[in-house]
Amino acid sequence: xxxxxxxxxxxxxxxxxxxxxxxxxxxxxxxxxxxxxxxxxxxxxxxxxxxxxxxxxxxxxxxxxxxxxxxxxxxxxxxxxxxxxxxxxxxxxxxxxxxxxxxxxxxxxxxx
Amino acid sequence: xxxxxxxxxxxxxxxxxxxxxxxxxxxxxxxxxxxxxxxxxxxxxxxxxxxxxxxxxxxxxxxxxxxxxxxxxxxxxxxxxxxxxxxxxxxxxxxxxxxxxxxxxxxxxxxxxxx
Numbered sequence: 001x002x003x004x005x006x007x008x009x010x011x012x013x014x015x016x017x018x019x020x021x022x023x024x025x026x027x028x029x030x031x032x033x034x035x036x037x038x039x040x041x042x043x044x045x046x047x048x049x050x051x052x053x054x055x056x057x058x059x060x061x062x063x064x065x066x067x068x069x070x071x072x073x074x075x076x077x078x079x080x081x082x083x084x085x086x087x088x089x090x091x092x093x094x095x096x097x098x099x100x101x102x103x104x105x106x107x108x109x110x111x112x
Numbered sequence: 113x114x115x116x117x118x119x120x121x122x123x124x125x126x127x128x129x130x131x132x133x134x135x136x137x138x139x140x141x142x143x144x145x146x147x148x149x150x151x152x153x154x155x156x157x158x159x160x161x162x163x164x165x166x167x168x169x170x171x172x173x174x175x176x177x178x179x180x181x182x183x184x185x186x187x188x189x190x191x192x193x194x195x196x197x198x199x200x201x202x203x204x205x206x207x208x209x210x211x212x213x214x215x216x217x218x219x220x221x222x223x224x225x226x227x
Binding site for chain 1: 203
């Protein structure tokens with residue numbers, strides 16, 4: 001069985017400040033890790049993923065996440081956030097070609 | 113190309129009625145998933161179709177829920193005798209199987225409200 005814990009349900013931050021959204025997982029098998037983003041009134045979009053290789057993965061809009069196997073974590077970070085980053089962020093795991101197990105989500109609220 | 117589409121986008125129904133939610137996956141995607149997004153529960157897996165294999169129904173919350181996938185493409189999720197706790201956004205996703213993507217592409221969802 002797999003599970004995902006996102007410790008923060010809501011993270012308020014000022015524009016241009018750094019942010020870290022935390023994600024921890026548990027699994028009895030090797031996992032693939034994902035961050036999905038849901039902008040207001042929109043569907044889920046893949047932000048970035050870790051499958052294998054380099055433990056640091058990046059998205060095209062400046063987010064990065066690092067897979068830490070010993071700490072079973074996949075925290076999402078951005079050094080300087082924008083108002084447009086306001087959204088709900090979901091961490092998810094899967095065992096491959098199978099269903100995703102999601103965390104409960106973290107609402108990132110960026111204010112000027 | 114076209115993404116995953118779902119219909120209707122919104123559905124309001126009375127308690128006890130049956131509803132059908134439709135999903136059109138991306139052409140060529142052999143895997144199709146249904147999830148439910150509700151307040152307090154987050155995103156929950158419901159059912160998974162892969163090619164001609166028997167679907168994985170392990171996430172269906174009760175026998176009032178069922179789904180089918182016709183011709184390996186369109187899928188319909190049916191909820192019988194709806195209850196207020198069924199109110200949620202129902203999300204469909206599809207993916208290819210094979211290669212190294214593992215990405216699931218999500219539709220916009222159907223918001224179901226049971227009154």
